[in-house]
Amino acid sequence: MPQAELNRLAAESRRETGANWKRWGPYLAERQWGTVREDYSSDGRPWLHFTHEEAVWRAYRWGEDGLLGITDRQCRLCFAVALWNGQDPILKERLFGLTGPEGNHGEDVKEAYYYLDSTPTHSYLKALYKYPQAEYPYQHLRSENAQRTRHDPEFELTETGIFDDGRYFDVQIEYAKAACEDILIRIQISNRGPEDAPIHLLPTWWYRNTWSWGPTDEQPSVKPSLRQIDGSSLLAMHETLGEFQIHADAGPDQQPPGWMFTENETNTWRIDDPESRRPSCKDAFHLAVAEGIEGVVNPEPEGTKAAARYHALVPAGGSVEFRLRMTATNQIPDQPFGEEFDRTFEQRIAEADSFSASLVDPGLSVDEQRVLRQANAGLLWTKQFYHYVIPRWLDGKSPPGQHTGPRTVRRNSDWGHLFNRDIISMPDKWEYPWYAAWDSAFHMIPFADLDPDFAKDQAILFLREWYMHPTGQIPAYEWNLSDVNPPVHAWACWRVYQITASLGDRDRIFLERVFQKLLLNFTWWVNRKDVRGKHVFTGGFLGLDNIGIFDRSKPLPTGGHLEQADGTAWMAYYCSSMLSIAFDLADDNPAYEDMASKFFEHYVSIAEAMNSLDGTGLWDETDGFYYDHLHLDGHSMPLRIRSIVGLIPLLTVDVIYDRVLDQLPGFRKRMDWFLNHRPDLSKFMTYMERGDPNQDGNGLRLLAIPTRERLSRLLWYLLNEDEFLSPYGVRSLSKYHEEHPFEYDLNGEKLRVQYLSGESDSGLFGGNSNWRGPVWFPLNYLLIEALERYHQFYGETLRVECPTRSGRYMNLRQVADEIRKRLAKLFLADSEGDRPCYTRGERFLNDPHWRDLVLFYEYFDAETGKGLGASHQTGWTALISPILKTLASRREHD
Structure with a gap:
């Protein structure tokens, strides 16, 4: 079964005809507003020039954003979901967070969302978004964080009480490709609360605006369009992307969706004369659904942005499901939502399971496998x-x-x-x-x-x-x-x-x-x-x-x-x-x-x-x-x-x-x-020092900046729990500086560097990250690799106390594994079921809808393990994958 995904990867690599499996993927940004690219201000302050609120009605120049969406590799046609709970002042079309000036520790997304699965070709994708049923606490999050100082922790969404009593929706979205240009979409909305609750769902397709900016290599000779074919389907036309049919299924328990159309263009009346309001702009769906304004969508069934409008009452503890499909016109199936739809999902899920299993060392525990897959x-x-x-x-x-x-x-x-x-x-x-x-x-x-x-x-x-x-x-x-x-x-x-x-x-x-x-x-x-x-x-x-x-x-x-x-x-x-x-x-x-x-x-x-x-x-x-x-x-x-x-x-x-x-x-x-x-x-470095032949009879030479004596002295600090070695890896600053801060007198002003296990209390270099104590994965990973190279040369001839002063002696490969184990502890559930990286509070500890969801943060509190900084920094924190696999391999062989 893993061979199916491997075959797709191989066909893609060989550029076989009809094997463009990566043309569509989760390439849609989750924040385009507030970026340098969209900043046309006179003073170069992008957060203020293009705000979250303005993203509702202003067209982007260089990209698009959406909620757990997909797009093609040139971001021409986009898909994402929009939600409305009947309470919010705006449609939930994109993720909300605090800008650098708003957050007491810099930029910070204030949402609960999780990436659950993906194959490398994105033949299968799954993600989860938790949407509150009460009015989203935009202002509460802003005002509470605004009154907190750099010495205080960030105020998070889960602390607002918005998820109390399970009064939220789990919005799970899945994508499965029947073929490269045939994408099946399944959206399941589950009510975790004690009462029935209404939800508005707007699965939305739109074209990135490439026509409003003057002559460029992207400006189309013919404006792309989405137009209605019949009650359940659309035709999407783009001169370079091609033609697609889009289908929306009513499902057995839902009313057929109504289609809405508009243009993905800036609503200029927002900043010009309000009396000059014109219909069919980017925010038309928001105005129609969240504000109940009539006459704002395109009266004709066509545009560059379209949505299927669903409204459902989700029973307490129950779920509703919505199905959609986007297919190139030369691949249109006879029955878009017949048995083949469900079989495709079953097959892709089985292939994703098998591919993931092929990456897993047999020595990994169930929880380790869960962390690695996420x-x-x-x-x-x-x-x-x-x-x-x-x-x-x-x-x-x-x-x-x-x-x-x-x-x-x-x-x-x-x-x-x-x-x-x-x-x-x-x-x-x-x-x-x-x-x-x-x-x-x-x-x-x-x-x-x-x-x-x-x-x-x-x-x-x-x-x-x-x-x-x-x-x-x-x-x-x-x-x-x-x-x-x-x-x-x-x-x-x-x-x-x-x-x-x-x-x-x-x-x-x-x-x-x-x-x-x-x-x-x-x-x-x-x-x-x-x-x-x-x-x-x-x-x-x-x-x-x-x-x-x-x-x-x-x-x-x-x-x-x-x-x-x-x-x-x-x-x-x-x-x-x-x-x-x-x-x-x-x-x-x-x-x-x-x-x-x-x-x-x-x-x-x-x-x-x-x-x-x-x-x-x-x-x-x-x-x-x-x-x-x-x-x-x-x-x-x-x-x-x-x-x-x-x-x-x-x-x-x-x-x-x-x-x-x-x-x-x-x-x-x-x-x-x-x-x-x-x-x-040889007086100042280890250079090409000849070691004893290894077990294969090959002679070894070592090249290293520190001599063996200096290496041992550095390791004394590295492995000292009162210096660098924390319960969760290697600190970025020695804990020694907690009681002994470094100070420098600059013209009568005392500049100070003091150990901080968590968030920064300094605005130096923006102040939204901290290298004065927390654990950072990338340098921990490089240190682990270096220790193993030292062990490759020194073997059992170099053993050090780990931790320093513990009386326990290890070779340097064992030291590397000790650091691996401490890093792994960040994500793995302990005996109480808690994961140090994710402090959600006791009420989430045993909740099956929360406890196994793992986030991969930018860095981690060196004393508690709490995740800090960007909450979805899966890029370099995904180094946990090779760390877990190596530990499992060691267990198998040892």
Whole structure:
């Protein structure tokens, strides 16, 4: 049965005729409003320029959003559900949340929704939305969070009492593809409350507005349309997407739906003269249903937006079901809702079950399997159509109905080459509905197991000419493409290659393609971020937001510059990844031996700079830790903050087999010459140290920035529960700083870094994330990988106390597994049935409609495990999948 999905993936990969299985998917954004792309303001404040309320009636320029919807890969025709409980002031067409200025900890979605299942081709999709029966507490959420400070927790939807007594609807939506262009939709609405409750359901199709913005490559010569054929079906016509028939089934217990039509265009009377109100605009369905206004929908049965209008009374504890179907006109079935409809769903669900089971190690418990499946589902659901063309965005006039002054903030203006119109794995489709370069790198690790082709395509995408800057910089994220994320792309490409090669796909073309472009990016780093030309790097904030005493994304208030332990270590890690790639490519192309030599020697230069014994390095011998240094007026001063920054040098380890060197005589000759002329290297780093042959008789060599003695000193901190090791993984800041905050006097003002296990109390770098204590998955994952590489070399010859001072000694593979176990505890139900990551309160603990729903947060409270930040950051937190699988494999073999 898993072979059915594998066959679809293979056919898609081969681009077989009629095998366009990924043309449709969950690519619809969950928030388009408040994004940089839609910001045509004069002052560059997107949250204020395009608000949640305005999204009801204003047409978007660069994308669309909806509630658990789908669209095609170019976001031409969209589908999503709209709901109304008879109480709300607006139709529930999209997810609500607080903007950055509104939330006491930044942006924050205020909804209850869950991704439950997806196959890689999206042949089957399932998700759940919990919709209250009472009026949605929009204002309560805003006002309560507004009066809370950064020292207070966020006020969540589940705390408002809106779900008391089960007075809500579970809206479950499922999609099943009978064929690539034949999509079956099943919506089940269940009343969890004690009384019958009415619900209005509007399954809605609409075309993205590509016709109102002037001449572009997307402007159609013929405006697309949706028009009614008969009482139950529509014809959808688009010149490049093709023609589809859309069917709505009344079902045995429901009245036939009525069809409503309008145009997906801005309702300009909202900001012009209200007396000039005209019908058939984007908000017509809201006006007709939620406000009861007549004459606002199109009197003719056609438009660019259409909805089937259902109204049902859902019995207490009961459910109602609605069925819909969208089919290319050359594939129309005889009976859209006959027995074949139900058989297709049964078959796709069975295939999804089988495919998911094929990914599961037999040693996984039922609860671990549940977590893994939801993590994979979230990863697949979080793919999104992303469109952003910088020249057109910068030069574009205000869209119709948007009165703005001259644009004084021309964000990203030095990225004039950028043309993004792709399906991309997003960090979070609500809070981060735009890519972030280093987030994407981590996403590719679980994707390499789920969908190898997509993982490789994403890895290549960020290196293509229409993404990468001509200088070689990889775009960081939409708010500032020129910011600098950690250079982990080379590691991700190498790991994707390794994972897919282990599955029998040794794709050397992929590896060579990414290597050539990564060379450009590496050169950009060397030329732009090594301020003094001494192999000590100043990368900026490097994705760690408020990790330090200063906002590292801006010029320092002191003057001078930071020499960064993390930036410098990341570059050594970059060298190590490029060295590994060059070794592999040199296997059948000797030209790559020269590149291997280059990256080996560059690695050594960086290690020497970090570890210099003359006091200019970043290692502090007294503390036994790596620190950032403030370089000012020719002097270098360590900033003694024990943070994850000082542990990143641990990542730089690589193990090289003698059998690999035996196949590369050119590299070996150059390496031997280099090492013979640098006998001093062993004083400050572990370099090509020869170890005992492994069990296969292969000799090993170790390349690492810390010497064995320094490694042991760093591990003392890493595994100390009073420092970095929390019950749920590795903290981002040592707990030592809870009682001993680091302080810096800046012209009489005390700047402070203090340990915080949870949300930030600092507005530094936006203040909507916190690297001053919580557990973050990506760096925990890299530390785990590094510990296993150290173990590969040292084996049982290096055992350390874990936890520090516990008297329990482990080898480094066992240490890696200990961290894995602590991370896994975040999601798994404990003996009381609670999941630390998801604090819902006791009344949800044993509720079967809540207890097994898992969210994958951005980061986690280091003391309680509570999930924090973006609640659907399945991208890098989906790294729980390989963590759980490895733990299960260990249990089976041990």
